[in-house]
Amino acid sequence: MTSELSRRHLLQIMGIGFGAATLNLGAAAPARAQDKDSVVIAWPSDVPSWDPSQRTQPDAQPIYKLIFEQPVMQDPDLNFIPGLFTEWSLAEDGLSLTFKLREGVTFHDGSPLTAEDIRFNWYERVQESLGGGNKLDIANTWKNVTDVTLDGDHAGTFHFSQPMPTAVQWLSFMANFVVPKAYIEQVGIEGFREKPVGTGPYKLTEYQVNSRMVFERNEDYWGEKPAIRNVVINVIKDPSARAAAVQSGQADLTINIPVRETQRLDQTPGLAAELNPVQRVILVQVRHDTATADQNLRLALHHAIDKEALSKAFYGGAAVPLTLPVTPGSPGDVEGLTFAYDPEMSRQLLAASGYGPDKPARVRMATTNGHFPSDFDIARALVGMWKEVGIETELETIEYAKYFELNRGNQLPDLTLYSWENATADPEIFIGYMLNPDMPFAAWRGEEPGNRIRELFQTANYEERIKGYQDLNKTVLEMGASIPLLQSVQTLVRKEDLNYTKYKNGWILAQTMSWS
Amino acid sequence: MFATIMKMLLRRLLVAIPTLLVVAALLFVVLRLLPVDPAAMSLPPNATNDEVAAMREAMGLNRPLPVQFLIWLGQLLSGDFGMSIAFRRPVWDLVSEALPATIELAFLSMIVATVVGVAGGLLAFYFRDRTAEAAIDFSSIVVLSLPEFLWALMLMLIFGVWLQWLPFMLRLDPQFERPVITGFLLLDTLLAGRPDAFMSALRHMILPVMALGISASPAIMRVLRSSLLDTYQEDYIHQARLRGLDERRVLLRHGLKNAFLPTLSLMGVQFGFLFGGTLLVEVIFSYPGLGNLMIDAIRNVDLPVIQIVGLAYCIMVLVISTVVDMLYLVLNPKLRVR
Numbered sequence: 001m002t003s004e005l006s007r008r009h010l011l012q013i014m015g016i017g018f019g020a021a022t023l024n025l026g027a028a029a030p031a032r033a034q035d036k037d038s039v040v041i042a043w044p045s046d047v048p049s050w051d052p053s054q055r056t057q058p059d060a061q062p063i064y065k066l067i068f069e070q071p072v073m074q075d076p077d078l079n080f081i082p083g084l085f086t087e088w089s090l091a092e093d094g095l096s097l098t099f100k101l102r103e104g105v106t107f108h109d110g111s112p113l114t115a116e117d118i119r120f121n122w123y124e125r126v127q128e129s130l131g132g133g134n135k136l137d138i139a140n141t142w143k144n145v146t147d148v149t150l151d152g153d154h155a156g157t158f159h160f161s162q163p164m165p166t167a168v169q170w171l172s173f174m175a176n177f178v179v180p181k182a183y184i185e186q187v188g189i190e191g192f193r194e195k196p197v198g199t200g201p202y203k204l205t206e207y208q209v210n211s212r213m214v215f216e217r218n219e220d221y222w223g224e225k226p227a228i229r230n231v232v233i234n235v236i237k238d239p240s241a242r243a244a245a246v247q248s249g250q251a252d253l254t255i256n257i258p259v260r261e262t263q264r265l266d267q268t269p270g271l272a273a274e275l276n277p278v279q280r281v282i283l284v285q286v287r288h289d290t291a292t293a294d295q296n297l298r299l300a301l302h303h304a305i306d307k308e309a310l311s312k313a314f315y316g317g318a319a320v321p322l323t324l325p326v327t328p329g330s331p332g333d334v335e336g337l338t339f340a341y342d343p344e345m346s347r348q349l350l351a352a353s354g355y356g357p358d359k360p361a362r363v364r365m366a367t368t369n370g371h372f373p374s375d376f377d378i379a380r381a382l383v384g385m386w387k388e389v390g391i392e393t394e395l396e397t398i399e400y401a402k403y404f405e406l407n408r409g410n411q412l413p414d415l416t417l418y419s420w421e422n423a424t425a426d427p428e429i430f431i432g433y434m435l436n437p438d439m440p441f442a443a444w445r446g447e448e449p450g451n452r453i454r455e456l457f458q459t460a461n462y463e464e465r466i467k468g469y470q471d472l473n474k475t476v477l478e479m480g481a482s483i484p485l486l487q488s489v490q491t492l493v494r495k496e497d498l499n500y501t502k503y504k505n506g507w508i509l510a511q512t513m514s515w516s
Numbered sequence: 517m518f519a520t521i522m523k524m525l526l527r528r529l530l531v532a533i534p535t536l537l538v539v540a541a542l543l544f545v546v547l548r549l550l551p552v553d554p555a556a557m558s559l560p561p562n563a564t565n566d567e568v569a570a571m572r573e574a575m576g577l578n579r580p581l582p583v584q585f586l587i588w589l590g591q592l593l594s595g596d597f598g599m600s601i602a603f604r605r606p607v608w609d610l611v612s613e614a615l616p617a618t619i620e621l622a623f624l625s626m627i628v629a630t631v632v633g634v635a636g637g638l639l640a641f642y643f644r645d646r647t648a649e650a651a652i653d654f655s656s657i658v659v660l661s662l663p664e665f666l667w668a669l670m671l672m673l674i675f676g677v678w679l680q681w682l683p684f685m686l687r688l689d690p691q692f693e694r695p696v697i698t699g700f701l702l703l704d705t706l707l708a709g710r711p712d713a714f715m716s717a718l719r720h721m722i723l724p725v726m727a728l729g730i731s732a733s734p735a736i737m738r739v740l741r742s743s744l745l746d747t748y749q750e751d752y753i754h755q756a757r758l759r760g761l762d763e764r765r766v767l768l769r770h771g772l773k774n775a776f777l778p779t780l781s782l783m784g785v786q787f788g789f790l791f792g793g794t795l796l797v798e799v800i801f802s803y804p805g806l807g808n809l810m811i812d813a814i815r816n817v818d819l820p821v822i823q824i825v826g827l828a829y830c831i832m833v834l835v836i837s838t839v840v841d842m843l844y845l846v847l848n849p850k851l852r853v854r
Contacts, residue, residue: 040690049604055560132570137560193605206693209603209613210812211804212686214693232690236802237812241672245685248677370815401817405556408565440563 036515038230039498041508042242042251046210046235050196051189052177053125056137058280058421061174062507063233066215067108068177068198071099071118072168076503078279078425080168084113084178084199088171094163094460101154105222107180108197115156119148120181122158134189138175165460169424201226201511210235215510227514239373246271246493253494255508256373259316262491273493275318278506279327280421281430282319282372284365284382284483285412288446291363292414297391298480300349300361301415303342304389307485310381314374315489322484324473325420325431332427332469339477346389361391364413371400372419372488379417404440412443419488423505427469432456435481444481521842528838539830540592543823544585552817553577557601588823598820602812607824610809615828616699617687618794618805621724622832626787628729633736637779638772640737641744656734665796668727672800675723684723685802689716724801728793732786739782743775750774777848784840788833 043063048055052064073083087100105113122142129139144164150156158167170176178199184192196204201223202215215231234251236242243261245251247268257265259275266273284301286292292301307321323339326332355361363386367379376397383393396413398406406412420441422429433441436457437450452472459465476482490506501512555572556563563571572578576587591598597608640652662670676684687701688694694701695708702721705714747753748771756766798807806825813821 038690042685046603048602051604054604135558135560135563140560140563208694208804209605209610210808211802212688214690230690234686234802236685237808238799238802241685241800241802244672244677248680248684250676250683250685399815399817401557401815402552405553408556408568409553 037228038232039228039253039510039513040232040234040251041510042236042245042254043233044235044237044239044242044256047213050193050204050207051134051136052179052196052198053121053136053138053175054134056174058174058423061423062509063213064177065200065507065509066202066231066511067196067200067204068179069200070172070176071178072172074172074423074503074505076501078423078504080172083172085171088168090165090167090460092460094165094167094458095160097158097160097164097167099156099158101156102222103154105199106220107183107199108203108218109180109183110220111180111182113178113180113199114153115148115150116153117178117181118156119150120184121178123148124181136175141170163458163460165457165462165465166424166426166428169426169429173424173429202231226511228510231510233510243493246495252498253492253500253508253513255490255492257491257493258373259314259318259489259491262493263316265493270496271493272496273491274502275316276490276492276502276506277318277320277327277487277504278421278490279330279423279425279504280372280419280488280506281322281325281327281484282375282378282417282419282486282488283322283325283434284485285416285418285434285443286481286483287412287414288444288481290414291361294353295480296349296353297355297361297363298483300346300353300389301363301386301391302339302480302483303349304346304385304391305382305483305485306341306385308341310378311486313381314377315486318489319486322487324477325434325482325484326427326473327422327425327430327487330425330427330430331466332430332473334470334474337474337477343389346391350390355390357390362394363391363415364394364396365415365417366396366398366403366406366413367417368400368403369397373491375417375419378485382417407440407443415483416443418443423507425505427466427473428456431469431473431476431482435476446481449475449479449481521845524841524845525838528834528841532834532838535834536827536830540589540823540827541585543826544588545581547819547822548581548584550817550819552819554601554819557817557819558599597824600813600818600821602816602818602821607820610821611806611824611828612699614804614806614809614825617701617803618791618798618807619832620700620702621721621728621794621798621803621805622787622790624721624725625728625732625790626783628725629732629736629786629790630783632730632733634740634779636733636737637740637744638767640741644741644745652737656737659730660734662731664728664731664793665800667731668724668797668800671723671727682722683716683720685720687717687720687804688713689720692716724797724803727797727800728790731793732790735782735786736779740775740779743778744771747771747775773847777844780840780844780847784837787836787840791829791832791836 045059047060047063048057052068070083071085072088073081075081084102084105085099086102088097090097101115101118107113123145125136126139126142126145128134129136130143144161146159146161148156148158180197183197201218201221203218204213205216206214212235213233217226217229236245239257242254243257243265246254247265262273262275265271286298292298311317311319311321320328323337324333350361365379367376369376379395383395386393420430420434432453433439435442435444435449436453437445449472456465456468459468497516499514499516500508555575555577556568559567559571576584597606600607600610603610636652636656640649643649672684675682683689692713695704695710697704697707701717702714705717753766753770756770794805795807795810798805799811806828809821810825813825
């Protein structure tokens with residue numbers, strides 16, 4: 001081109017866009033989360049609903065605990081302490097529970113908390129759900145509540161049709177929060193979900209689905225007021241993006257990022273990283289009626305697993321190898337009990353059942369991919385370990401949401417890699433649920449140990465019940481009815497000068513946070 | 517011209533109805549073929565088999581598939597978009613919150629793609645047969661070969677993590693309250709008289725917009741350059757020069773105007789792809805749009821949400837192609853005569 005169109009003209013045309021962008025860049029202030037009166041938390045998931053009793057989702061519980069409160073609370077060591085109940089007493093026969101309600105507590109709308117609210121939550125709403133109304137995940141747990149009778153405004157009694165020895169534990173467990181009867185009757189359940197009201201230390205001031213939640217301190221809170229006035233929770237589902245958010249200063253704290261990222265960020269000035277064991281077990285659920293009906297095969301599968309190696313490979317060695325499907329030191333644990341990693345024993349057990357190099361044992365296993373850290377990688381490692389001893393595994397990936405549906409339809413494969421969270425650490429909510437043939441969680445539907453579990457569900461005496469579960473755990477180990485792997489760890493990265501209280505069950509509560 | 521445009525709009529509408537019906541039917545059938553029971557998914561995990569059976573009956577899942585489809589279609593037409601399984605909220609609430617965010621993202625990205633693409637095309641044409649053209653060509657191939665999510669990660673690392681110039685998560689800095697007027701955040705911050713919040717929202721959009729826009733620009737650049745080369749073979753270019761017009765006017769008045777038509781068609785297609793690209797980019801930047809909602813719905817097997825978000829994408833693509841056709845009509849006199 002013999003050009004009169006000068007290079008300058010062209011550059012002028014193009015320069016407009018780039019120039020504007022550059023100006024914007026220059027004008028952009030560095031993003032900083034930190035402000036001494038607020039905290040920004042990068043969280044892996046949104047709440048499923050603002051009705052805290054509707055779904056039992058572990059990650060949502062610390063968020064609910066900002067707004068709502070429970071009758072019984074837990075301290076960082078998981079001891080049960082007064083929450084909205086100041087006193088409680090379970091009858092010796094386990095058929096009733098009396099309580100005294102804290103006085104002077106108000107909901108965020110200013111209305112007082114009364115025993116009517118307790119009856120509403122644990123009887124009226126449960127009955128409505130059981131009758132086909134607004135479905136609550138807690139309804140089946142409390143289906144044996146025949147009534148909650150009131151003794152004035154601040155006392156009452158739960159009545160059960162069958163013994164409920166773990167009523168106190170359940171009152172502190174997931175989804176068991178107090179929501180206001182009068183407010184819900186006034187605005188309807190949809191109105192409540194739009195603008196939730198509780199008695200907790202924070203009020204919800206802004207919410208955008210799948211994006212962010214903003215909380216403001218409840219200045220009328222009955223208990224010790226939180227040090228931090230504003231809490232912003234940003235929902236960031238991608239673990240690497242959460243790590244980047246803390247590294248760049250756009251968030252003050254995050255959890256559940258890859259172990260390698262946690263270790264890397266621990267070296268970053270101004271940040272502190274932790275790998276904390278929590279009340280969550282990783283295990284292989286076993287079916288009793290397929291290829292794994294053979295006890296030798298089940299035990300061979302278990303003996304072939306090098307749990308230390310799994311912990312080192314996927315959790316930086318911080319995940320504690322498990323012998324029983326309970327967390328170490330929890331009430332159902334049996335001290336000193338071990339189960340050997342012994343590939344040779346696996347081969348012998350397989351040979352005893354007629355398997356060998358010419359006739360390998362074949363099993364099918366399901367795993368999630370991304371439901372908990374390194375789940376798919378652990379499954380692949382297990383496949384490799386089992387191959388070493390002569391077990392061929394067909395691995396399939398399922399969504400966690402499908403586990404219950406497959407289980408209900410008896411369509412789970414022989415084995416399923418699974419994780420189970422139990423913030424209370426009570427053995428009923430570990431093995432009592434995971435191997436209970438009457439529950440949707442159990443892949444193992446055999447009458448044993450099912451019958452023994454049914455008996456323990458009726459055992460009101462605490463010591464007797466715990467001893468029963470310890471014995472049951474040993475039996476399950478000998479039967480190979482469950483293959484426990486590791487106690488899960490929670491990865492956490494925070495600004496070094498952000499303090500928080502560490503709970504053994506992994507709760508990250510903004511009301512315990514403060515800046516140095 | 518108005519009558520021609522109206523005719524075209526009517527024709528488009530007539531085509532859009534069966535298109536939407538086919539897409540709705542496909543979505544419905546494919547999702548029903550998945551080995552997933554929507555009734556069971558709608559209930560708590562500890563629901564009994566009887567409860568699931570009752571729910572299946574209530575949801576009409578025991579009826580023949582075509583009947584189920586007609587029931588669903590009837591509900592859609594009456595404004596009942598269903599209830600999200602994961603969020604227990606009306607699907608329309610979720611989609612109507614997320615859709616404006618995605619439209620804003622895609623629209624701004626398309627502007628970036630157009631500016632970068634057109635500028636690149638002009639540069640490449642201007643420097644044709646020179647080393648600079650080869651350099652531009654090479655750059656465009658590099659940009660083209662990297663998918664948008666890689667751009668997203670690179671931009672996030674460079675400008676967000678290392679340089680810490682720009683925020684890269686969500687849409688506003690923590691200190692700002694989100695005004696809700698139209699649902700379009702940039703517009704709402706202005707309507708609410710919050711220029712500081714507007715700037716915050718704009719800064720939050722720079723990285724996702726650049727990631728999508730940059731990756732959509734090479735195709736525009738290459739088509740524009742190629743069209744310009746073809747256009748410059750036409751007689752009217754020589755005649756324009758003979759009339760004494762300077763090269764700048766020849767390029768802008770005759771060359772670019774005629775070469776832009778094929779580029780415009782491509783931009784329509786690119787805009788459609790760009791909507792698809794928002795899926796991963798939104799997840800990476802935790803951007804609360806349709807893509808994020810869709811990925812979440814897929815993860816939770818939230819069938820009612822997947823269906824409606826799928827339809828929303830389809831409607832957006834239909835709207836974009838109609839708008840592009842309208843622009844084509846306005847810019848191309850030949851079509852108006854026909």
